[in-house]
Amino acid sequence: xxxxxxxxxxxxxxxxxxxxxxxxxxxxxxxxxxxxxxxxxxxxxxxxxxxxxxxxxxxxxxxxxxxxxxxxxxxxxxxxxxxxxxxxxxxxxxxxxxxxxxxxxxxxxxxxxxxxxxxxxxxxxxxxxxxxxxxxxxxxxxxxxxxxxxxxxxxxxxxxxxxxxxxxxxxxxxxxxxxxxxxxxxxxxxxxxxxxxx
Amino acid sequence: xxxxxxxxxxxxxxxxxxxxxxxxxxxxxxxxxxxxxxxxxxxxxxxxxxxxxxxxxxxxxxxxxxxxxxxxxxxxxxxxxxxxxxxxxxxxxxxxxxxxxxxxxxxxxxxxxxxxxxxxxxxxxxxxxxxxxxxxxxxxxxxxxxxxxxxxxxxxxxxxxxxxxxxxxxxxxxxxxxxxxxxxxxxxxxxxxxxxxx
Numbered sequence: 355x356x357x358x359x360x361x362x363x364x365x366x367x368x369x370x371x372x373x374x375x376x377x378x379x380x381x382x383x384x385x386x387x388x389x390x391x392x393x394x395x396x397x398x399x400x401x402x403x404x405x406x407x408x409x410x411x412x413x414x415x416x417x418x419x420x421x422x423x424x425x426x427x428x429x430x431x432x433x434x435x436x437x438x439x440x441x442x443x444x445x446x447x448x449x450x451x452x453x454x455x456x457x458x459x460x461x462x463x464x465x466x467x468x469x470x471x472x473x474x475x476x477x478x479x480x481x482x483x484x485x486x487x488x489x490x491x492x493x494x495x496x497x498x499x500x501x502x503x504x505x506x507x508x509x510x511x512x513x514x515x516x517x518x519x520x521x522x523x524x525x526x527x528x529x530x531x532x533x534x535x536x537x538x539x540x541x542x543x544x545x546x547x548x549x550x551x552x
Numbered sequence: 553x554x555x556x557x558x559x560x561x562x563x564x565x566x567x568x569x570x571x572x573x574x575x576x577x578x579x580x581x582x583x584x585x586x587x588x589x590x591x592x593x594x595x596x597x598x599x600x601x602x603x604x605x606x607x608x609x610x611x612x613x614x615x616x617x618x619x620x621x622x623x624x625x626x627x628x629x630x631x632x633x634x635x636x637x638x639x640x641x642x643x644x645x646x647x648x649x650x651x652x653x654x655x656x657x658x659x660x661x662x663x664x665x666x667x668x669x670x671x672x673x674x675x676x677x678x679x680x681x682x683x684x685x686x687x688x689x690x691x692x693x694x695x696x697x698x699x700x701x702x703x704x705x706x707x708x709x710x711x712x713x714x715x716x717x718x719x720x721x722x723x724x725x726x727x728x729x730x731x732x733x734x735x736x737x738x739x740x741x742x743x744x745x746x747x748x749x750x
Contacts, residue, residue, distance in 0.1 A: 383572075
């Protein structure tokens with residue numbers, strides 16, 4: 355329905371592709387953008403394309419970052435022998451915010467899900483196994499406590515155990531079915547302290 | 553808090569400036585954008601800046617459009633002697649969707665609001681009065697039935713009456729306090745049919 359002009363329609367359609375943005379919200383956002391100062395609009399547009407073009411995976415831990423190596427992997431004061439495995443960069447940030455974890459991370463970018471057809475090769479598992487050939491003392495599995503997260507944790511522990519490296523899982527202080535990034539920091543810390551060997 | 557990389561932070565901050573987008577939603581959108589195909593991201597970024605740079609006011613009715621004159625004002629099959637006054641382009645589209653109004657529009661881009669310090673000079677009122685020097689039979693005031701919309705309607709009718717042009721107000725089929733763009737088409741039509749002379 356072309357009730358709006360072509361440019362406005364294109365903007366509304368592009369915004370509707372974002373998750374959680376329906377057509378009414380997209381229209382509201384579009385008209386807000388049309389009334390924003392030009393430099394704010396340019397900043398938004400360039401932030402979008404520049405982030406997409408410049409953000410890449412850290413070559414060690416695969417978190418999303420601006421450089422080849424992320425600040426955490428670069429930080430020599432952290433314990434590089436302890437690796438916490440998380441599903442995505444937002445989960446990494448959730449643990450970073452507790453300020454108490456001194457090891458490094460490995461970001462899988464997903465979890466094994468037979469339902470969605472996501473297998474071990476579709477997440478950064480091979481890359482983790484390669485890192486484990488170095489001098490590693492412990493792998494803490496901090497995938498979500500969802501079905502997919504648990505499946506991934508079991509799969510990972512079976513894979514790592516033969517290497518002799520200690521494998522732990524964050525405690526079930528994390529509510530079952532919950533999503534790591536939305537949990538309060540105290541609960542996250544309790545889950546870290548109560549981790550058990552798999 | 554710089555838990556994310558600079559580029560991701562800039563993207564999250566830019567998205568947070570949009571209405572109704574809090575910091576959690578902005579993060580979710582940002583990570584979605586980072587995972588979108590590059591050409592979709594480019595389309596979104598260019599739709600944003602191109603709409604902002606190219607959309608302008610129609611020089612007759614002041615709706616937002618791509619050309620100097622909007623398709624409705626260009627359409628010679630419409631009755632250019634009947635002008636419906638609305639607060640914004642979304643309200644215009646709400647009436648266009650009924651498919652039954654054959655006149656043209658005038659978009660005020662706001663309503664008089666002493667509370668917010670918006671006076672008659674801050675909306676496209678002068679421009680409307682200029683149009684009324686032409687051959688006009690009727691002005692239908694279709695501002696929202698909010699306090700500001702009603703204030704604007706009363707102000708407008710007092711301004712137009714001395715010119716001898718018929719002034720009408722859409723009927724109160726529109727729920728008091730409601731916002732035109734969210735109302736169903738049947739109610740909008742009833743309000744149009746039941747309009748009364750001011």
